[in-house]
Every structure is written in structure tokens, then in C-alpha cells.
Amino acid sequence: MRQTRFALAALVAATLVAAPRDAAAQAAGQAQQIQQQIDQLRREFNDRLGALEAQLAAMQGGQPAPSPPAQPPAAPPTTTVDVPPGAAGAGGPSGPLPVYGAATAGSKIFNPDMAVIGDFLGAAGRNRVDPQPALEMHESETSFQAIVDPYARADFFVSFGQEGVELEEGFLTLTALPGGFLTKVGKLRAAFGKVNTLHNHVLPWTDRPLVTRNLVGGEEGIDDAGISVSRLIPAGTLFLEATGEVYRGDSAESLFRSSTRGDLAYVAHLRGYHDITESTNVDLGASYSYGHNPSGIVGGVDLGRFTTNLFGVDATLRWRPLTRAIYHQFVGRSEVIWSDREQFEGRQRSMGYYVSGDYQFARRWWVGGRYDRSERAEDASLFDRGGSAILTYWPSEFSQVRGQYRHTRYADAPDANELLFQFQFSIGAHGAHPF
């Protein structure tokens, strides 16, 4: 008896000494535990209730019973049926069985995110070098995007254009490789500069700059089957990313053409990005590309074995004040590209660039301008230049209307003054905002 009392006293003392501070926390912990139990019971009750209601509704064959308001989002009720009479006791399943193929099932849920973006172009004025039709459904880009498995995702962009259907991009991205490598395999727009990586619908213009047309294969650009590996380079707060890509060697009409399996094309890109302030940032890049060009091909045989080296630097300055991000922003961008192309007539070293600025001055309005100047890849003595003024209106995030006045001074043709206009519209899954 005395021993018991002593032990009790010791216990009480120990508790008092050891955990006076924890008492409150303990009480709170217990309260929390009880709360959890209540929550758990409530959830179970709701699930069971939902299941019973669904069962009742199924029996009545009518509308599902109205669920009580203000219910936490319980898991969708699972419909069940009883094991058919006679089946029980034969070693088969017992108790209620879930009904598959009910409203919650179906393989549809694994369908990829789909979207279609329409790009309608119109042109007025005269252009002898690059005549566009007066009206055209320039492109309908369909995208299918989904996660493949825990290690990869896949993205397909199929473009239905005036000339037919083309796989613009279709690639697998391995997101879980060790060593910090981001690997893409498939048909890709190469990481050469900025414009080459962008799909038509995210460009701030209705067209692509002259330098793209003259030196980097035009609208198609460097877009080929290949493998891309990129990695972040540790550099403190600076974002530094290096990308290396290997392609089959067939891009655009005039750019790269492979005659043998060994005629691969290569792209390397280094990107640096830095936040100057929370609303201003700078994005710099350097690019290199190499491949066999088609100028040495005579009668289907690559006699010349000529190659092209492309070098590029790009710079983007963005300003977007965070508290007014949906009303105002500015993007200034420039790319300079050098082409070093071997030909029968000798080596052609050409250079071209564009400088552009786009300013969002109201929630739905953008104004922009672009200056272009580029020599021709095949003949560096010829150069074209031009300027554009652009006005864009966004009724919503999913559509836009754009007008562009473009003046082009061609080296070997009369000047072109054109008014281009564009309607773009997107249906389906919400795509990521371009950056």
C-alpha cells in the first residue's frame, strides 16, 4: 500500500517536473486526435451514405438522390451489387462486388489533354518574293499531351496546314532521369535561339522574321527527328542551362539535308536567365548548329558534301509588374544569326537579325514593332530588310485578333507593303502560358 502510494506520488511528481509545459500541447494533441476521429467517422459515414443513396437511385432507376449540401468532397460513391445467389460458398467472392463500367470508370480518364488552335491568316498588298494568299486557314494545330508513366510525359503537335498534315513535334520527355538530365526523344523544334523553338500561335507576330526565312529555314526551321539532352549548370541564383541535340539532318527545304546516315545535324544551346527585380528579368542565349546543306546535291547525289554552320545569340528583356500583371507587360527581344555555308561558288558568310518590342497597354491590347535585316544564306551580297507594326486584341485568353503592317525592302525585287491580319482561337485543354 505504501509502496503503491510512493510509486503514484513519484509518477505524479515526474509528470509535473517533466512535462508541465507539454500539458497544454498534450491536451491539444488529444483534442486533435478526437477531432481526427470525428472527421474519420464523418468521412466514413458520408461515403457509406453516398453509396447507399446511389444504390437506392439505381434501384429506383431515377435521378440520384440530392446529396446533402455542404458536404466535403468525398470519393465518388462506388456502386456495388451482391454476389449472385449460388455463387457464394463455391470458393468465389463473397459480399458486395463493385460494378465496373459505372459512370466513374471508363478509359476516357486516361485520354491525353487535347486542344486545337486555329490560325487564320489574311493578306492585302503586293509581295513578289513571298506571296501569301489573300485568305488562308494557315494552320490548325492539334495537341495531345499526357503523362506516359511515372518516368515520362509525351507531347504531340500535329499541324493541319494548307499543304497537308505534318507532325510539327512529337516527343517523349524523360523527367526522372538521374543526374539532372532532361531528355527529349522524337521530332522536335530545335533549341536554336528563341523563334525556332516557338510554335506559330505563341509568336507575337503573324509571320516570322526575315532572318528566320533567309538563314534558318523559314517557318519550318530546324525541326527534325532527334534526341535532346539538357542540364542545369549550378551557378547560384543564375539559371544556366546547357542543351545538346542530335538530329537526323533533314530540316526545311534549303537548310539541312542528309544523304547518308552519318550526315547528322547538331544543335547546342546555352541559356542564362536572371531576375533583375521581381518584375524585370533578362534571358540570354547562345546557339550553334551544324549540318549538311543541300547545295552540293546534283541529280540526287551529294557531290559537294557541303555543310552549314549556324551561330546565334539572343537576348530577351521582360518587364511585368506583378500587381498589374494582367494589364501591363513589355517584352523586348533580339536575335542575331550568322550562317557559314559551303557551296560550289565558295563559302557564303551571311548575317541577319531582328529587334522587336511588344507592350501590353491594357488588359486586352498589345502593340508591337519589329525591325528586320538579313543577308541571304546562298548569296551574302544580297540583303533584305523590313519593318512591322503590330496591334493585337485578346477577347479572352483563348482567342486573339491581330493586325500587322509590314514593309519589306527586298534586295532583288520591288518593295512590299502589306497588311496582314490573323485570327487565332483555341479550344480544348488549357495550355501553359508561353514564356
Added chain:
Amino acid sequence: MRIFTLLLALVLALPIGAFAQAKLNVVTTTEDLGALAREIGGDKVTVAALAKGYQDPHFVDPKPSFILAVSRADALIVVGRELEIGWLPPLLTSSRNSRIQQSGKGYLDASSNVRILEIPTGQITRAMGDVHPLGNPHYWLEPGNGRRIAQSIRDKFSELSPGNAAYFAQRYGDFDTRLAAAEKRWDAAMAPYKGTKIVTYHRSWPNFMERFGLEVMGYVEPKPGIPPSPSHTIELIDEMKRQGAKLIVVEPYFDLKTPQSIATQVGGKVLVLAPSVGGTKEATDYIQLFEYDVNQLAASLKQITGK
């Protein structure tokens, strides 16, 4: 060609950015989740939030600096319900971090056990504006949901760092107690105004207004994500006059011109509230966020209703 090989070799030779740290490196998409992660994680975690509290969480640029942050994260906590659909997927893809992919152990969708309002039923189309098919994603603006998010965070942290489970549980208990005490205060402050009709700019406040008994009778936006139109504004003014609504609550990232002109027409008032931690400099953590919003709201309602 030779340049290319050289570059490739250089890149391959660089050390991997391994970030083995004692502290759990947590990245959250918003400052609210960041604040709750700090409540639970204390000094056992470092927390970085991507979007600022004063910016529209629907329209955040997926900046490469965010890729850097996400690439080093042990845990990523997202609001979910498609709030971040325009900017989070490219960050995840470029993060090169399997821990915080959706299949990873470090990924936490904070909406998994909270109470979601305005889940659309039946066919939805974009004719309804930028609707969220999985329900209203502004669910953190209700203390009960805050508590549930904190529970999810506690469980996730305990799973990632089992040695600190007791610490996280104790921090949660402490937060829970402080929140419960604060809730009593807020309820008392808002009690006189139960049933008062108000207007908000965007549908950011259903959980908040329901919790504190205010009735949202209209929106400055004609449809979610669609900027105000003259015809809708006129209708709204008439409706506000008819129903006697005088207060217009606006998020800090919207233009005040239309709300101001509506307020002038109906003889009411525009009130900018913080929809997120960091939305105003007073809203330094989750409890302070409500402290600020409730005090502002009660003061304005007092002025308007005279109660």
C-alpha cells in the same frame, strides 16, 4: 562540330547539383501554402513560395528562376484544382526532379481533403468564362480549410522526415489552438453583419464569405476571367441598388476603375482585401491574413450599415 563535342563534354563533366540538406527544402506555389508550411515545419524546413500574394495566381510567368527552385525541392505543395494549370506543368517538366513530380513522394496537392465550393455540375463550356472544372480553387480563404491543409502538410512532412513527426504534430497542435482562438475573435467581429449582401470582383471569396456569413450577390466580372463589360456593369449597379448592396471587395491585382465607378453610382465603397498571405504587408502569415481581412471588412461594414 568540334565545338559541339567540347560543349557536351563540358556539360557532362559538371557536378550534379546535389542538395543533401538536413532541413526539408519545401517549395509552395503560393504564399498561403508557404505560410502554412512554415507553421508546421518551423526550423526543420526552408520554405520558398513561387507566386507572390499580390499577384493574380492564375497568371504567373513560369520563370526559369522558378525551375531552379523546384529542381532543388524535397517537397512541392500546390493549390491544385487547376489554379496553376497555366504555369506549373512546364516547371514540373523542366525541374529534372523526380521527387516532386505528381508521382513523386514529395508532391502534395493541398486541395485533397479540403471543402471545395462551386464544383460545376453538368456540361461546362468556356462560354461560361474561364471556369475551373474541379471547383473554386480559392479554398484556402477559410480557417477550417486552412486547418485541413495544415493537417495534410503535417502528414506529408512526417512522411518525408519521420524523425521530426512529433515536432510537426506539436507545431500543428499549437497552430490549431491559435487559429481556434483567433476564429472566436473573427466570428465576434463579423457577427453583426451576418447576411449582408456584397459584391466581389472575381470569384475568389466564396469560402471566406460563407464562413463569415456574408452573401455575395454579384461580381464585377461578367464571367470568371472576363474583364468588366459596360452592359454587365449597368445590370450590376441596378441589382445592387435593388438589393441594397454597397460594398465591393476587390483583389489587389485588379484595376480599381470599374469598381470605383460602380461604388460611386450606388453610394457604396470599394475595399481592397488580401486574398493571400503577402497580399498586403500586414498579412504576414495565415492568421494575420484573416486578421487583416476581417478587421478591414468589419470596419467597412460598420461604416456602411451603421451597426
